[in-house]
Amino acid sequence: MGLAPLLVDTYCTYKKGTGNFVQWLAETARATGTVNNVFKDGHHEAVQPTGGRLKGAARKEAKKAGLTQNATATCQIPAKSFLTLATAIAGDTHASVPRSVFTTLRAVIQGRKDCAVWYAMTSDREDIAAKANNASHSHFIKLLEDVFEILKAKQPRAEHQSPKTTKLDPVPSTNMYSLLQDEALSEIGEMPEVIESHVRPTKEKVTYKLETSDADVSFAIFCFFKDATHLRLAVRRTWREFAKGDIGLQAAALTMNAALTMIEKLSNEFEEANPRFKDAETQWMHLEITKFVHDSYSKDGEGTTFIDAGDENHDAFAYKEGKQMLRSDTVMCTHTTDLLLSIFFARKSQEECRLTNDEKRFLKCVSQLPCAGSGVIVLESCMVQKAASTMLIKQQLNSWIIFCLQIFWDMQRELGSRLHVGKALFDKTGQQLIKCYQNYLDTQGLEDIGITHKIFRDDIIKRKDYIQTLINDAGLQQTFTRNEQRTGQVFGNIRDFSLLKCDPALCGLFLAGIRHEYHRTAIDMASNQGIILVAAHLYNAVKQTGCLPRDLQWADMDWLIEQQGSDWMFVGKKPEGGVDFGKHVNLAMGLSAHKFTKDYNSRKPGKEVETKVGGARRFKYHARYSELGFNREPRRKKQTGGSKAQNDVLIMVESLVNDYQDPAYDNRKGLSSLEKLRVFKLAIEKDEPALAFDVMELFLRCLQVLQDIQKHAVVVAPHDYSELRFIRGIPMNAVVCEMLYDLSGKEKRVHQSIFPVAAAILRKKIEKEGDAVLQKAQVWQDETRIELVDDKNEDEPSFENPDEDTMAVEWRNKFGCIVFQDANGDCRMPYGPPV
Incomplete structure (x- = not known):
């Protein structure tokens, strides 16, 4: 699957809104026939009629411009012509102004005002460039407000609203969907995807665009920092949720990693659109951007018509959202950038810089993070590790690198002395999974159930040893330290330092990896030989024939059937009796069931053998994250390994968001990066019950039931279930299939049916352990969350540095x-x- 546009970020939203407005304004004004002189200057590229064949000079001009017969021409509209075009529309009795125009124009004005406030913060710097930049913002906003006033004459009286006298508050989002109803979005509000136009098409296709200006660079920077800060605060709030016990370690870590990937995409898109920062010889993009911002500050912002961005003391803030007010140095990560430059580029010592313990811990982690994915350790798509490696090895300071490391430091500061809890949770889960793997290895007789179990056994031993390596903190830390020394970027020694104890996000990613690996292993094992599948058909037959009390449920099996889908498990509706029991279990196991059809006549009575037509049905991964992270190929097709979603975090985010967002939501409008991150986090949380449910344990219980039935069959009914055919391995499935055939009344057996005894064996197992897996799953979920603080009702503290x-x-x-x-x-x- 290809990567759909993931981020509908602030700049793209306002750029599109401005473009839609300019297109409508130019088309509508031109249709009045009174402003043709505006479109006859040097900004109008060769325009080609859509109908008829070009001739003479027109054909030469089109060929020179590279236009085809139906190509769309582009006309650059200078901002100074907006008033002329708006006046023409207001004075034309036939022209109308759709409501979407006013909605779009209000939002664009508000966005530009926010940007102007950002650059109008007081500063000690005052130069010609700064004055010109602020004047440009001010002029464009005033122009848009004047256009709004002119067009207001075409607006219904009840909708008249002046942007000069009325504060343009953010428009509330109207397409909130069920997963996000608890959180109000901080985005500015929506603009229509298009502005409906009632103008008849002209003879030519023309795209009208606003002339570019230097102010667009300033606006793009403002939007980039705004979006990055939105995501930064969302991650910090996620770790607060973790500290309160509202979210697990795995969900918090994956959410942080997804947010950092989004910021990298925003940063790369900004670089591509603004090569003046990308092409710097030092590749220090973030420094170039912040220098541009500081050079744009001016004292002239005071007393303007811009909305107030300060507090009661009139201190200017670069970011305001709810009660969060952050100054420019915090927004632009100034201190973090300064610290990284001093230590890793200027190579200053700890003593020389007089670092705090907090700074030392942060810098030591940055120094060791590039080593966390080397040697025997496997770690995929860790953005903090990628940022540290790119900075230290390639000596780059792109903005996404700075934000990744800043957000990592935010997490450390948020959790403070409780950082070690991440490692404690990881160790506890690791020990649980080691025990689960060992339970399988300790199960007797698996070597007699086919070669598949020999292969699984080798893999399970390797996975168990891998987890043991990860939770051995002393040995792992020695590996990180040795690798750090080889890089030549050693920060310095910190007594008793442990990377994992200082990095709960890294622990969370390791935790996610080993949990998903165990989940996939258990599902694949359960699918391979059909043991759970056969047990499910046996359970259904025992229930349908009344051999189980109505109030006795196999809760574990019912949960799995619900997850897989009843139709998938039973090849249609659950069989209710007779021949259907045998036919459906055969079909589910991939065997031909033709001899159980109503009009079947055997060509060789007594000698027919069931023909294998396919393998047992493969189970779906219950966790959607696992499903997307692995290509599930048909049994006869060679497995291809990891999927695109596994290798690209943005594809995973896009896929999960498509799965979990409200179906009533209009996909064409798109979601902001912040909205998508929230849906992603909720989708990851929803996976928790599926990951906690131990399919391996259910598999072993089903195996024990089938083995007990098999042993009984070959002892009490040796002529029907001979040792030659039914004593070893997978034939335990065949015993149940043959037994279910008996319920059809068509098979003639030498011995009495063993079904009543099989039903009793199953009933005993259900009464003793029928909900054990679900109970353990609930305990696992509870143990992945630790309530560290009790401030659920307190106001959120400031995230200011x-x-x-x-x-x-x-x-x-x-x-x-x-x-x-x-x-x-x-x-x-x-x-x-x-x-």
Whole structure:
């Protein structure tokens, strides 16, 4: 599957909205016939009529412009002509202004105002370039507001609303879907995909576009930082949910990794659209962007018509969302960038920079993260690791790298002294999976059930050993340290340092890997020889024949049947009696069931042998994440390994979002990156029960039931179930199939039917352990969540960087002991000796 456009980010949204408005404005005004002079300047590329054949000079012009007979010409519309075009529309009695025009125009004005406020923050810098940049923003906004006023004459009286006198609050989202009803989106609101136009088509196809200006670069930067900060705060809130016990470690880690992948895509798209930052010789894109922003600051922003972005003390903030107000240095990750440059590029020492313990821990993790995927450790698509590796090895500072490392540090600061809980949860889950694998290895007689189990046994031993390696923190940390020394980018020694104990996100990704591996192994094993499938048909037959009390349910098997689908398990409706029991189990096992048809006549009575036509039905992976991460090929086709979703996080996000979003939602409008991240997180959480359900354990219980029935059959009915055919391995399935045939009344047996005894064996197992797997699954789910803090009803604290981050590294040695006071009045002394 190809990657659909994933991110409907802020810049693309407003660019499209502006383009739609310009297209409508130019088409509608041109149709009045009063502004033709606007379209006759040098900005109009060769226009080709759609009907008829071009002749003479027109054909030469079209050929020179590279136009085909039905090509669309492009006309650049200067912003200064907007008032002329709007006046022409307002003065034409036949022209109308659709409601979508006003909706789009309001949103575009609001977006541009937000951008202008961002650049109008007070600063010590004041130069000609900054003044020109702010003036450009101000002029364009004033122009759009004037156009709104002119077109307002065409708006129904009840809808008249002036952008000058009315604050343009964000338009609330109207397409919220069920998965997101608990959270209000912070996005600016929606613009129509298109603006309906009532203008008759002209003889020529023309695309009207706004002339480009330097202000677009400023607007693109503003939108990029806004989207990246939205995602950054969403990740930090996710780790707060983890600390409160509202979300598991795996879901938190996968959500963070998906958000970082989205930011990388946004960053790369920005670079492609703005090569002035990409082509810097140093490849330090983030520094070039932040320099551009700082050079654009001006004091002239005070007293303008822009909306107020400050607090009660009129302090300017670069980002406001709800109660979160972040200053520009926090938004642009200034301190983190400064720290990384000083240590890994300028090669300054810890002592020289007077680093805090928090900074040391962060930098040590960055130094060791590139080593976390080497040697015997397998880690796929870890964005923080990718960012650290790209920075240290390729010496690049793209914006996505800075944001990845900043968000990693945000996570550490959010969890604080509770960072080690991630490693504790990972160890607990690892021990559980080792025990599950060992239960399989300890099961007697598996070597007699075909070569498949010999292959599985070797793989299971390797997977168990791999988990053991991961949870051996001392040995693993030694590997990371050795690999770090080989890279030449050693930060320095920190006593008793452990990467996994400082990185719950990395623990969460390792946890996700081993859980999904176990889930796939168990499902594949259960599918391979049809043991659970046969047990399900036996269970159904025992229920249908009244051999089980009505109130006695095999809860574990019922859950699995529900997940797989009853029609899939039973090849249609569940058989209710007679010949259907034998026929349906045969079909499910991939065997021919023709001899159980109503008009069957054997050509060789007593000698017919069932013909194998295929393998047992393969089970679906219950966890959707696992299903998307692996190509499930038909039995006869060679497995191809990992899928595109496994290798590309964005494809996984796109697929899960398509699965879980409300069907009533209009896919054509698209979702923002923040909306998609929220759906993705909820989809990952919904996978938790499926991953916690131990199919391997159910498989072993079914195996024991079938083995007990097999042993009984060959002892009490040796002529019907001879040892030669039914004593070893997979023939245990055949015993049940033959037994179910007896219920049709067509088979003549030497001995009495063994079905009543088989029903008793199954009933005993259900009464003793019928819901054991589900109960264990609930315990597993509970153990993956730990409530670390009890502040569910408290207001969210500020995510603003701490005060000590405002002091640049190179200034610290110039000052003596510095003491900072936090919000609680406690003193922090990060630099210098204690007082």
